[in-house]
Amino acid sequence: xxxxxxxxxxxxxxxxxxLVAVTASTAGPAPRRGGVLRFALIGEPPTLDPSATxxxxxxxxxxxxxxxxxxxxxxxxxxxxxxxxYTISPDGRTYTFRLRRNVFFHNDxxxxxxxxxxxLNRWGKVGSRGAVVYQSVDAVTAQDKYxxxxxxxxxxxPLLAFLALPSSMAAIMPKEIAEATPVGPxxxxxxxxxxxxxxxxxxxxxRLARWTKYSPRTETPNLYAGRREPLADExxxxxVGNVATRIAGVQTGEFDVADSISTDLYAQLKADxxxxxxxxxxxxxxxFFFNKKSPLTxxxxxxxxxxxxxxxxxxxxxxxxxxxxxxxxPSLYPRGTPWYSEAGAEWYNVGDVERAKxxxxxxxxxxxxxxxxxxxxxxWMFKATTVAATQLRRAGxxxxxxxxxxxxxxxRRARPGEWEMFTTGHGFVPDPALIxxxxxxxxxWWDSPTKTELFRQFTRAVDLQERQRLWHRLHxxxxxxxxxxxxxxxxxxxxxxxxxxxxxxxxxxxxxxLPAIK
Amino acid sequence: xxxxxxxxxxALIPVLLxxxxxxxxxxxxxxxxPVRVLLGEDARPEQVQALRRHLGxxxxxxxxFGLWVARAVRGDLGVSYFNRLPVxxxxxxHLGPTVMLALLAITVALCIGIPVGVVSALFRNSWLDQASxxxxxxxAAVPSFWLGLSxxxxxxxxxxxLPSSGFKPLTEGLWPSVRHLLLPALALGLPNSALIIRFVxxxxxxxxxxxxVRTARAKGLAERVVIFRHALRNALVPILTxxxxxxxxxxxxxxxxxxxxxxPGIGQLVVSxxxxxxxxxxxxxxxxxxxxxxMINLVVDLLYLAxxxxxxx
Numbered sequence: 001x002x003x004x005x006x007x008x009x010x011x012x013x014x015x016x017x018x019l020v021a022v023t024a025s026t027a028g029p030a031p032r033r034g035g036v037l038r039f040a041l042i043g044e045p046p047t048l049d050p051s052a053t054x055x056x057x058x059x060x061x062x063x064x065x066x067x068x069x070x071x072x073x074x075x076x077x078x079x080x081x082x083x084x085x086y087t088i089s090p091d092g093r094t095y096t097f098r099l100r101r102n103v104f105f106h107n108d109x110x111x112x113x114x115x116x117x118x119x120l121n122r123w124g125k126v127g128s129r130g131a132v133v134y135q136s137v138d139a140v141t142a143q144d145k146y147x148x149x150x151x152x153x154x155x156x157x158p159l160l161a162f163l164a165l166p167s168s169m170a171a172i173m174p175k176e177i178a179e180a181t182p183v184g185p186x187x188x189x190x191x192x193x194x195x196x197x198x199x200x201x202x203x204x205x206x207r208l209a210r211w212t213k214y215s216p217r218t219e220t221p222n223l224y225a226g227r228r229e230p231l232a233d234e235x236x237x238x239x240v241g242n243v244a245t246r247i248a249g250v251q252t253g254e255f256d257v258a259d260s261i262s263t264d265l266y267a268q269l270k271a272d273x274x275x276x277x278x279x280x281x282x283x284x285x286x287x288f289f290f291n292k293k294s295p296l297t298x299x300x301x302x303x304x305x306x307x308x309x310x311x312x313x314x315x316x317x318x319x320x321x322x323x324x325x326x327x328x329x330p331s332l333y334p335r336g337t338p339w340y341s342e343a344g345a346e347w348y349n350v351g352d353v354e355r356a357k358x359x360x361x362x363x364x365x366x367x368x369x370x371x372x373x374x375x376x377x378x379x380w381m382f383k384a385t386t387v388a389a390t391q392l393r394r395a396g397x398x399x400x401x402x403x404x405x406x407x408x409x410x411x412r413r414a415r416p417g418e419w420e421m422f423t424t425g426h427g428f429v430p431d432p433a434l435i436x437x438x439x440x441x442x443x444x445w446w447d448s449p450t451k452t453e454l455f456r457q458f459t460r461a462v463d464l465q466e467r468q469r470l471w472h473r474l475h476x477x478x479x480x481x482x483x484x485x486x487x488x489x490x491x492x493x494x495x496x497x498x499x500x501x502x503x504x505x506x507x508x509x510x511x512x513x514l515p516a517i518k
Numbered sequence: 519x520x521x522x523x524x525x526x527x528x529a530l531i532p533v534l535l536x537x538x539x540x541x542x543x544x545x546x547x548x549x550x551x552p553v554r555v556l557l558g559e560d561a562r563p564e565q566v567q568a569l570r571r572h573l574g575x576x577x578x579x580x581x582x583f584g585l586w587v588a589r590a591v592r593g594d595l596g597v598s599y600f601n602r603l604p605v606x607x608x609x610x611x612h613l614g615p616t617v618m619l620a621l622l623a624i625t626v627a628l629c630i631g632i633p634v635g636v637v638s639a640l641f642r643n644s645w646l647d648q649a650s651x652x653x654x655x656x657x658a659a660v661p662s663f664w665l666g667l668s669x670x671x672x673x674x675x676x677x678x679x680l681p682s683s684g685f686k687p688l689t690e691g692l693w694p695s696v697r698h699l700l701l702p703a704l705a706l707g708l709p710n711s712a713l714i715i716r717f718v719x720x721x722x723x724x725x726x727x728x729x730x731v732r733t734a735r736a737k738g739l740a741e742r743v744v745i746f747r748h749a750l751r752n753a754l755v756p757i758l759t760x761x762x763x764x765x766x767x768x769x770x771x772x773x774x775x776x777x778x779x780x781x782p783g784i785g786q787l788v789v790s791x792x793x794x795x796x797x798x799x800x801x802x803x804x805x806x807x808x809x810x811x812x813m814i815n816l817v818v819d820l821l822y823l824a825x826x827x828x829x830x831x
Binding site for chain 1: 550678782
């Protein structure tokens, strides 16, 4: 019998293919362990201590090393992280946190209530958000080895959201480190997170390694909450200031993820088979703050005049370009969240030159220069300011656009005598109480009596419905008192390698539950 | 000779003092506050005050300057406000990549500059000379960031031959290290070769018309020997000057190229420190770069001795 030489081979191949198919279907989705995850950051973080600063690059790295008592889930509700269970007293003034057991710091020490007390007390001093919380805190004490009691002077409804936020994070660290650094950032980065700090070579890389004693929660992973598993052996962050270089690095396979790529390239990169641009759907509010201590813009009529003169569509169109990457809405929070509100919408995106002129005349404005601080360091700030300034000039305002690098803007805006407006981006915050415009200490200094009283009620109300009712009134007040101009919201885009499966686009990097490519 | 050397090195002291004072003044009088950069946008005034006190930034400027000079004299450049690492250590970390990049870039510049310059001088006014002039003009005119990005697009993203960015220290092997620096060395070397081409051409032309070259030819020496042993050697002094100046400038950190290729060198360090207002690092880097500039010039002056026996100090 003459056999055709290929038959046996074909038969073997079919058999192998069948075997592979069967194995694949029965093996289940056991995620790959090992390898290195490589993230290209927008620059060098000022520190890796997420308690001491609100800087985004720090939170991006710190969120893998440190953990808080709570963490946000996908719908931005705080869920327990280091806390096992907790109770809130009916008057909303006593929180009792029972900690998880057998949680180990990266120095092998077990997490206890004393570490939590020391870390929170330090956060109350060095963290800008901690300081806000601690205005309401009476005392934080360790009731026993695993129980922490937080007593408040008055109810503070957004407490758990503050404890869950990765930026200006209520990071839990060993008591000795927390107590040794009462001012400024810590020098030792020891947390309980899925990855431990290994080395930081300035301007070259920050290297983290899997924390082998990490004890994950058991709930299904849900953004920052739930089970965290350090799948990769290492996570390395590279500071790459040039955006084109970050992009090229993902295209060539040197990085797995690039932070914040330019939105102009979104369409082009979508067509590139090697990479996937991922939109982070919680955006940045592009805002113009008014100085309420300046003789000019302390006048609410003048602020209203500027607000109604502006047409937001062209501002965002020029600044961002691709309509997939920005959103126009009077509401600060998107539809479907508890904080969606249309109160005050009639003041948003008006672009009425005549009404602006009328209001300016009523305010007694006589063409005095409005000093507007901006920077070229973030090109979107400069673009947005330039378009808005053109619109305002058309409505009869004299705009003195002052361009500094970012550090210069930050210094000048702290001095009330030197400006009327400045441009910035306001990162997403899960609870409205965290929005800077409500802080009377934040440049712009909004502290009208109505706002102060409403905001006080809002932070004290424990019942969600009551808080929503008060939020609508505050939301309206932001517009009627023209405390700032929120032009709209734009979205950051991260770029990932196509082969990197399971990446979660989020405001701060999620490095766990993420299998490395190699 | 020893007196000359001692004099040159002693002259460094007033130079460093003046540079130190000017940079100290410039950093402090430029708007921007390291504490606010460190703590982030929402820092509260009392936190800013506390950290400012902690870092000694609340003291009078004269006291701050005095303290800095007193430490610097002992070789202590202070500690970075940001990562709390000693400035000396940070600079040492960033010096390696910059030195390697500068050496590679100057090699690229010489490998292109000398042959093209020689050819251009030998075939003066021919099409070869015209082509070299065009190359030199292009090299001088092309912005280095554009050249860098174009090289990345072609050789890293398109062809996939070389990495697009980053740095590997020599401890990880010579080839991986050089591989990462090839594109940036090209991006820096090509524009710098332009100047060298023009200098080699003009100084060689000066020498070729000299009497001793005519004599060398007249006594029947091969053209190769005439050019390389007699003419080029005597044309070396001005070329050496250009190479020295170029190298010294590269040592100050190729800011743009290092940023484009994410190389952790002195240029990147300067940019990130200035943006953060990390005063101790800015001051430390300036001192080190000034010293290396002066020292490189000194070495070039000494090399004149080796190249040209007529030079005496």
